[in-house]
Amino acid sequence: MPLSDELKAFIVQRAHTLGFAQVGVARAEPLPAQGLLAWLHAGLHGGITYMDRDPDLRLDPRMLLPGAASVIVLSSNYYFPVEDKKDSARGIIARYARGDDYHTVLSAKLRQLVQEIRKHAPAAQTRIAVDSAPVLEKEWAHRSGIGWRGKHSCIISPPYGSWIFLSEIILDLELPADQPMEERCGSCRLCLDACPTGALIRPYVVDSRKCISAITQLKPDQPIPIEHQAAMGNHLFGCDLCQAICPWNQGQLPPTTEAGFSPRPYFTNPLLTDLAGWDEAQFLQRTSRSPIKKVKYAGFMRNVQVALRNGKQL
Incomplete structure (x- = not known):
């Protein structure tokens, strides 16, 4: 060899x-x-x-x-x-986070x-x-x-x-290269049609200005654009809508074996009213080693407030 x-x-x-x-x-x-x-x-x-x-x-x-x-x-x-509940009283955090x-x-x-x-x-x-x-x-x-x-x-x-x-x-060493995998999406456009803001402007192209995932991760001092607040729904950090509907993401998928990626219970189907009650110390403790901490307490609470208004809880 x-x-x-x-x-x-x-x-x-x-x-x-x-x-x-x-x-x-x-x-x-x-x-x-x-x-x-x-x-x-x-x-x-x-x-x-x-x-x-x-x-x-x-x-x-x-x-x-x-x-x-x-x-x-x-x-x-x-x-x-994990099953995400369709409940406007509960927040949604992307699986990866x-x-x-x-x-x-x-x-x-x-x-x-x-x-x-x-x-x-x-x-x-x-x-x-x-x-x-x-x-x-x-x-x-x-x-x-x-x-x-x-x-x-x-x-x-x-x-x-x-x-x-x-x-x-x-x-800097040459290794045998693998062959690219053939595209298998065919005529399917479920993901394109699932995006509530139209961020997927055409196949393979994302307008990050409209992407809910990007919008929820705006800097803490930036407000959520008025024109996208309703479409944001109860998303608090990230968005999986275009992935969740994909046929390749259905069925019995192998679960992760990485313990670090296991979901923290308070980030799956959390009640928005519970999150709204967190003080900054609780936020910092619960987002330790989490990607969510990047939006800081102010950014997270901004998103919670938008979700509460969308769910008619404010």
Whole structure:
């Protein structure tokens, strides 16, 4: 077996041991610029201002790691079988945000995996990314065979559906590349029709200015736009509407094995009136190690107040 094949097999084995669901490899090469630049120039990134910084870095991993030859993409399953109640008196928090912050959980695992890689290749240079570095992770996930890009823009990867986190290791060693997965959405447009704000303006393109997930994560000093408050309903942080309706996310999906992604009970079907009673100390205690803490107490309570008004509880 060639050394590159041997190293890849080792990486895959160790990644699975660490709890990653899938591993794929793509060649580190420049990505087409047209889609990203058109999205930015149209202002569709809205308040996600970091997307406007350093687009050249996002388009070429070799600018992030000189000598980069491979992009290792890893998926992590965060699905758990919990039924969300259709009750306007209860808040909705996106599934990904009900447990520990995936950035922290996966960064630790990536660092462990890099240590394992260096046991086989001590001189290897790497750069890790967990939805933080300027990496177009969905494009790399498609190129590496992890899944295909659904019309809601999320990566769909049977048997996990789109309930997956993505993370990457950019490596200066050439590994055998995997083949992209064929798109399987066909003529389905359930996700496009499910978005109450019309944020999915066409297949694969999201207008972040209208996206409920992005709106609930506006900075604490920013008000929720009046024109989107009613459509926000009882969403408090994030939104799963376009994913929840996807046929690939139905049925008996494998539950996550990562304890850190298990939902905290007070983030599943919480009564809005209970949340409205939290003081800042309670918020900080209950959002410790949670992605929700990014909106701070003021931002979370802003969202709770909008949800209470929408549910006619104010």
